[in-house]
Amino acid sequence: MSRKVVRTSKFRHVFGQAVKADQCYDDIRISQMTWDSNFCSVNPKFVAMIVDASGGGAFMVLPLTKTGRIDMSYPTVCGHTGPVLDIEFCPHNDNIIASGSEDCSVMIWEIPDSGLTTSLTDPVVKLEGHSKRVGILCWHPTAHNVLMSAGCDNVVILWNVARGEAALRIDSVHTDLIYSACWNRDGSQILTACKDKTLRVLDPRKGTVLVEKEKPHEGSRPIRAVFVSDGKILSTGFSRMSERQVALWDPKNFREPLTLQELDTSSGVLLPFFDPDTGVVYLCGKGDSSIRYFEVTDEAPYVHYLSMYSSKESQKGMGYMPKRGLEVNKCEIARFYKLHERKCEPIVMTVPRKSDLFQEDLYPDTIGPEPSVEADEWFEGKDAQPILISLKDGAVATTKAKEFKVHKSLLKTTTSSAGSQQDNSGEVQSLRKEVKDLKAAIEELTKRVNELESKH
Numbered sequence: 001m002s003r004k005v006v007r008t009s010k011f012r013h014v015f016g017q018a019v020k021a022d023q024c025y026d027d028i029r030i031s032q033m034t035w036d037s038n039f040c041s042v043n044p045k046f047v048a049m050i051v052d053a054s055g056g057g058a059f060m061v062l063p064l065t066k067t068g069r070i071d072m073s074y075p076t077v078c079g080h081t082g083p084v085l086d087i088e089f090c091p092h093n094d095n096i097i098a099s100g101s102e103d104c105s106v107m108i109w110e111i112p113d114s115g116l117t118t119s120l121t122d123p124v125v126k127l128e129g130h131s132k133r134v135g136i137l138c139w140h141p142t143a144h145n146v147l148m149s150a151g152c153d154n155v156v157i158l159w160n161v162a163r164g165e166a167a168l169r170i171d172s173v174h175t176d177l178i179y180s181a182c183w184n185r186d187g188s189q190i191l192t193a194c195k196d197k198t199l200r201v202l203d204p205r206k207g208t209v210l211v212e213k214e215k216p217h218e219g220s221r222p223i224r225a226v227f228v229s230d231g232k233i234l235s236t237g238f239s240r241m242s243e244r245q246v247a248l249w250d251p252k253n254f255r256e257p258l259t260l261q262e263l264d265t266s267s268g269v270l271l272p273f274f275d276p277d278t279g280v281v282y283l284c285g286k287g288d289s290s291i292r293y294f295e296v297t298d299e300a301p302y303v304h305y306l307s308m309y310s311s312k313e314s315q316k317g318m319g320y321m322p323k324r325g326l327e328v329n330k331c332e333i334a335r336f337y338k339l340h341e342r343k344c345e346p347i348v349m350t351v352p353r354k355s356d357l358f359q360e361d362l363y364p365d366t367i368g369p370e371p372s373v374e375a376d377e378w379f380e381g382k383d384a385q386p387i388l389i390s391l392k393d394g395a396v397a398t399t400k401a402k403e404f405k406v407h408k409s410l411l412k413t414t415t416s417s418a419g420s421q422q423d424n425s426g427e428v429q430s431l432r433k434e435v436k437d438l439k440a441a442i443e444e445l446t447k448r449v450n451e452l453e454s455k456h
Contacts, residue, residue, distance in 0.1 A: 078119055210251075
């Protein structure tokens with residue numbers, strides 16, 4: 001009787017590989033802050049890293065092609081008066097990035113296509129509403145210009161960025177510091193992990209708790225949690241004996257985990273990155289020198305260990321490239337940007353395949369850069385699934401300049417008294433009147449010039 005010993009999976013042989021030294025970003029002084037965020041954000045155009053800065057906070061934004069040694073005088077984004085704790089690129093506009101800081105503010109920045117030529121000190125929008133430092137930022141996956149921020153004041157704020165205002169405040173739910181906060185796939189729910197040892201699934205527009213789980217991990221060290229496929233939740237935390245754990249939960253039955261596995265006894269917080277297209281979750285420990293990856297499936301034990309990428313240097317932070325920025329002809333299924341003390345090193349995860357042809361089973365249609373709902377519609381209650389794109393042509397999908405202009409004019413409305421459509425039409429009318437008056441004045445002056453010329 002033949003017995004199946006090894007589980008079949010096309011991701012069993014995925015391997016990680018660091019790029020060559022000349023394709024790294026060198027001589028960058030990465031921030032020394034002891035904050036458990038990624039410190040890095042990346043999209044198909046740019047890579048951004050939080051850097052050390054005297055007298056305030058700064059981060060650096062580099063075009064992906066600007067590899068090699070980065071000059072000490074390279075311009076930074078340095079408008080915050082306190083250290084920057086988290087940065088995240090907007091998923092619907094590759095030139096827009098948000099930053100949260102110890103100065104209690106959130107700022108939205110616009111990066112030119114060619115990168116920065118001078119240091120940027122003035123944000124497009126400054127969002128003020130937190131009373132303590134802002135450590136977590138997360139853009140809405142489908143709604144245009146909706147940003148979630150969580151601060152050390154235990155408050156979650158949902159911002160309508162285009163209007164520059166706090167649309168919703170969730171301030172009575174969390175009793176302690178929020179460790180992590182993220183959206184589900186269509187942005188209809190928020191998942192938070194809190195220092196009071198509770199995982200909560202929230203209705204973002206009502207600010208109410210849908211389900212919660214106390215003590216998902218017994219230890220008192222930070223917990224992280226993300227939504228995975230089918231609404232399940234994957235959490236990382238610590239046991240009572242300070243062993244690192246990974247667990248999978250079904251919110252419909254939160255009493256017992258579907259699986260709970262102990263990994264090792266390191267002290268760094270495990271940052272989970274989930275890829276919904278392949279079902280692979282990557283766990284990157286802060287201060288570790290390795291990336292473990294697992295496949296999440298519907299069959300027990302649900303979270304299957306695949307392999308581990310190891311290196312000599314420990315990681316200060318980690319950026320994760322969206323699927324639309326990968327090279328599909330090389331069977332690349334993930335790319336990480338690992339922060340060392342003085343450099344950023346891309347790490348490529350590849351499925352070994354002999355053929356150079358497009359591998360349809362590795363690349364189902366993935367989330368594209370187009371938003372599926374506008375901010376105002378979303379706040380009024382409309383949910384929408386993400387708009388998917390095919391990666392078949394191998395073209396890296398960046399956001400278009402056309403959308404960029406719309407975004408710019410929207411972002412100009414920085415005050416909370418941002419006008420509605422009627423104001424816009426009023427503005428147009430006043431401009432038309434001005435043009436008419438100017439035309440009339442020019443005609444009058446031309447007449448006078450002609451009269452004076454005929455006299456001489």
